[in-house]
Amino acid sequence: MINSPKQFCFILIILCCIGWVACTQVRNPCETPMTATLNISTQHLISPTDSAFVDTALPSAVFIPLTTAANKTATIYPQQVSFTISLSPDSNICRWAFTPDTPGYAFDTLTFYYQKNLQFISNACGFTYFYNIDSVHFTKNLFIDSIHILNASVTNNVNTTQLQICIHPDNF
Numbered sequence: 001m002i003n004s005p006k007q008f009c010f011i012l013i014i015l016c017c018i019g020w021v022a023c024t025q026v027r028n029p030c031e032t033p034m035t036a037t038l039n040i041s042t043q044h045l046i047s048p049t050d051s052a053f054v055d056t057a058l059p060s061a062v063f064i065p066l067t068t069a070a071n072k073t074a075t076i077y078p079q080q081v082s083f084t085i086s087l088s089p090d091s092n093i094c095r096w097a098f099t100p101d102t103p104g105y106a107f108d109t110l111t112f113y114y115q116k117n118l119q120f121i122s123n124a125c126g127f128t129y130f131y132n133i134d135s136v137h138f139t140k141n142l143f144i145d146s147i148h149i150l151n152a153s154v155t156n157n158v159n160t161t162q163l164q165i166c167i168h169p170d171n172f
Contacts, residue, residue, distance in 0.1 A: 030125035033156040038112070038131075040083045042100070044167040045145065056167055057081050058100040066095035066109065082161070087154060089116060089129040100143050100167060108144045111137040114154070121156075130155045133162065143167055 042061075043053040057079045064074040067088060077083055088094045092114055097107040112133060119130045131154040136147050145168040154162055 030122065032121050032125050033158060034121065034125060034128045035086060036119075036128060036130050036154050036156050037084045037086055037158065038133075038154050038163060039158065039161045040085065040163045040165060041081055041161050042083070042165045042167055053166060055081050058167075060101050062097075062099050062101075062107075064097040064107070066097055067091065067093065084158075087112060087114060087116075087129075087131050092116065098143070098165075106142045108139045108142050110144075110147070113137070119155075128156065136163065 042056045042058055044056045046054055058077070058081075059079055061077045061080075061083060062074055063077075063083065063085050065085075075083075075085065085096060094112045094114070096110045096112075098110055099107045113135045114131045114133045116129045116131050118127055120127055133149055133152040133154060136149060138144050138147055144165060146166045148164040148166070149162065150164055151160055151162045153160075
């Protein structure tokens with residue numbers, strides 16, 4: 001039982017402090033992915049005379065940025081069909097070296113030409129760059145047979161594949 005105004009004030013202050021701590025937001029207010037990633041899938045022709053493509057899990061694909069990109073180190077993927085790389089917000093051109101397997105030292109290059117657009121995400125998240133791919137040039141020396149742009153819009157949607165790399169059938 002509360003016997004004095006001092007006890008009442010003390011209990012009221014304690015309850016207010018507990019309420020304030022309980023309402024303090026601990027999590028990051030921005031739960032939206034902030035990086036626009038270029039999602040790539042790989043396929044190969046069943047045979048050089050056929051026109052049918054099959055999804056291809058590359059043994060250990062390596063992507064190395066040759067120009068300034070969001071990450072500046074090589075990305076090595078375990079055996080899989082889908083890959084993610086980034087484009088540079090500092091330029092409208094970005095180059096990557098690519099090989100489908102780490103033991104080889106031979107690389108093809110991919111050069112992306114794109115337009116960048118500053119995109120407002122939210123007050124909590126701020127701004128990021130989205131991209132629109134104009135074209136992709138590549139060396140056709142070693143592994144790449146062709147490249148198809150499936151969706152030119154590169155956003156923070158991780159479920160959209162923008163690019164399809166078709167691997168030369170002699171490599172499988």
